[in-house]
Amino acid sequence: MEAESKMSVAHAPTRPASSGMTAGAPRPIALRTATVTPARPLELDTVASLWQQALDSAQRALSADAGVLPAKEIAHRQRDLTRERQDVAEMLASLAQVTRIHPAPWLSPIPVTTELLGLPSGTRACLFDLDGVLTDSGLLHAWAWGEVFDDFLLRLSEKTGWHFIPFDRVADYRAFIDGRRRLDAVHVFLGSRGIRLPEGRAEDTVGADTAYGLARRKGEMIERELHRRRVSAVAGARRYLEATGHAGLGRAVISASQSTLAMLERSGLASLVEARIDADVIREDGLRSPPSPDLVLAACRRLGVSPSEAVSFSHSPVGVAAAHRSGLFVIGVGDEAQAELLALYGAKHSVASLGELLDRRLRSA
Numbered sequence: 001m002e003a004e005s006k007m008s009v010a011h012a013p014t015r016p017a018s019s020g021m022t023a024g025a026p027r028p029i030a031l032r033t034a035t036v037t038p039a040r041p042l043e044l045d046t047v048a049s050l051w052q053q054a055l056d057s058a059q060r061a062l063s064a065d066a067g068v069l070p071a072k073e074i075a076h077r078q079r080d081l082t083r084e085r086q087d088v089a090e091m092l093a094s095l096a097q098v099t100r101i102h103p104a105p106w107l108s109p110i111p112v113t114t115e116l117l118g119l120p121s122g123t124r125a126c127l128f129d130l131d132g133v134l135t136d137s138g139l140l141h142a143w144a145w146g147e148v149f150d151d152f153l154l155r156l157s158e159k160t161g162w163h164f165i166p167f168d169r170v171a172d173y174r175a176f177i178d179g180r181r182r183l184d185a186v187h188v189f190l191g192s193r194g195i196r197l198p199e200g201r202a203e204d205t206v207g208a209d210t211a212y213g214l215a216r217r218k219g220e221m222i223e224r225e226l227h228r229r230r231v232s233a234v235a236g237a238r239r240y241l242e243a244t245g246h247a248g249l250g251r252a253v254i255s256a257s258q259s260t261l262a263m264l265e266r267s268g269l270a271s272l273v274e275a276r277i278d279a280d281v282i283r284e285d286g287l288r289s290p291p292s293p294d295l296v297l298a299a300c301r302r303l304g305v306s307p308s309e310a311v312s313f314s315h316s317p318v319g320v321a322a323a324h325r326s327g328l329f330v331i332g333v334g335d336e337a338q339a340e341l342l343a344l345y346g347a348k349h350s351v352a353s354l355g356e357l358l359d360r361r362l363r364s365a
Contacts, residue, residue, distance in 0.1 A: 044096055045242065045271040048105035051088050052246035055081070056111035085109060103268070106239065109365050112246040118357030120329055124309040125250035127299045127323070128273075130260055131178065132315035133333045133354065134237045134253065137263045140229055142173040144221040148214055149189065156195070165193075179316040180289045181256045181282060182215035222259050231266040236355020236363075241272035243362055250274055250303035254295050254319070256282060275302040290318035293326040300326075313354065320345040331357070 062077055069077075089107040096104035110116075114123045131138035149167035157164040167173075167189070176189040183199070190197050200210025206217040244251055252275035253260065260278035264270040277299045281287065287294035300307050312323030315333045323330045324346025332342030332350030339350035351357055 042095075042099050042101065043271050044092060044099075044101055044105040045245070048092055048107055048242070049245040049248075051092070052107055052112065053248055055085055055088065055107075056246075059111050103238070106242050106365070108243065108246055108362060110361055112243050112362065114247060114249075116359040116362055117240070117243055117247060117249075118359075119311055122309060123249065123311050123329070125252065125300070125303045125305040125311075126244050127252050127254055127296060127310055127312045127328070128241075129179070129314045129316065129319055129333070130253050130255035130257065130263060133234065133313050134241070134269055135231055135233055135263055135267045137231050137257070137259075137267075138173070138178065140222065140225060140231065141177070141257065142169040144218050144225065145169075145173060145177055145185070145189075147221060148218045152209065152214060153193075174316065179256060179314075179318045181279065182218060182258075183211050184289045186211040186214050219258055222257075226259060226262055226266065231263050233267040233269055234353060236353040236358070238269060238272070239363065240354035240358060241269060243358060245272060250305060252277065252299040252303055254299055255279075256289060256295075275299060277302070290316070291321035291325065293322050296323050296326040296328060300328075314342075314347075317341060317345045320347050 058081055062074065062081060066074055085107065089109075092107060093104045096102070114121055117123075119126075128134050131141060146167045146169045153166070154164055156162065172189060172192075176192055177185045180188060186197065197214070198210045200208055200212035202212055204210050204212040204216060206213060206220060208216075241251060251273045253264065253273050254277045255263075256279055257263065258279035260276055261270065264273065264276075277287075277295050281298065282289075282295065285298060287298055289295075296312060297307065300310050303310070307327040310328050312319070312326075312328045312330045313333055314320045314323060314330065315338065320330050320332055320342050330347045332339055332347035333353065334342060334350060335352060339347075342350050355363060
């Protein structure tokens with residue numbers, strides 16, 4: 001929370017005891033110290049969702065009155081409501097232009113329901129993987145892990161004479177890294193090569209050949225590259241997040257990354273989620289990595305819903321397995337080859353992107 005800053009305002013001097021001021025001269029005004037709270041950056045996504053929910057409630061009320069009010073009155077009120085939707089959408093677009101907010105918030109021309117989102121009735125919350133579902137940040141993570149592991153494996157091969165096999169930034173990342181905490185990822189991947197690395201200590205430097213040392217090295221690479229590389233939202237992700245918010249559903253992001261918030265901010269999605277389960281939460285709450293259900297259940301608790309009321313969107317087998325074990329309805333996100341694999345782990349069905357789930361009227365609006 002931003003701290004309040006005190007602005008000191010000069011005080012006018014008080015009238016001296018033996019005043020030489022002429023009669024009728026204005027008396028000095030005593031000014032008080034003013035407390036000024038710094039303005040927060042304008043955020044229109046929440047405003048748009050609140051408008052959407054208010055307008056949709058008005059539409060439901062009007063539909064309920066269809067059998068009570070005369071047809072002419074209903075038609076008149078419907079025209080007014082349609083005009084109000086258009087006015088609000090134009091107002092939000094103008095405000096976004098003036099304040100240089102891009103992209104401008106979206107308002108649906110029709111009420112947003114779980115059916116139009118491709119979700120089961122009774123859904124109250126959605127849980128999203130960050131990498132591969134909402135953003136393309138997985139590419140950056142895979143690159144950083146490749147740099148760390150290749151350096152380690154090359155030095156190990158020179159020392160032992162073992163054949164150097166580089167880290168596969170697609171196959172190895174998906175199989176051993178994706179969705180896991182850094183320390184777990186180090187042990188799981190190196191274990192697949194028959195290599196046991198000491199755990200080390202949390203204060204190990206980037207030069208230490210320990211699990212903590214490699215994890216720290218990877219973290220520093222991500223922080224450095226985030227200032228040079230762009231992280232983008234996956235096609236259709238922003239519109240789907242907006243639509244779920246307009247429907248009044250809770251939204252949480254699940255990622256083992258320590259840079260989850262930075263990734264969301266750089267992709268323009270930070271204002272579209274209410275909860276994050278990331279590396280900080282995992283460490284503070286002692287949560288286990290997928291396929292343990294810990295992260296999924298923690299997200300449900302933060303959104304105040306039971307697992308049966310939530311839907312999980314995951315692109316990794318361990319993520320799907322964790323959500324399935326927790327009792328969530330699971331939708332896989334990936335290509336055809338991934339879809340077959342995710343189905344084996346419990347995905348009810350899969351889509352190439354979140355946008356495919358949206359009713360065409362929401363996609364084209």
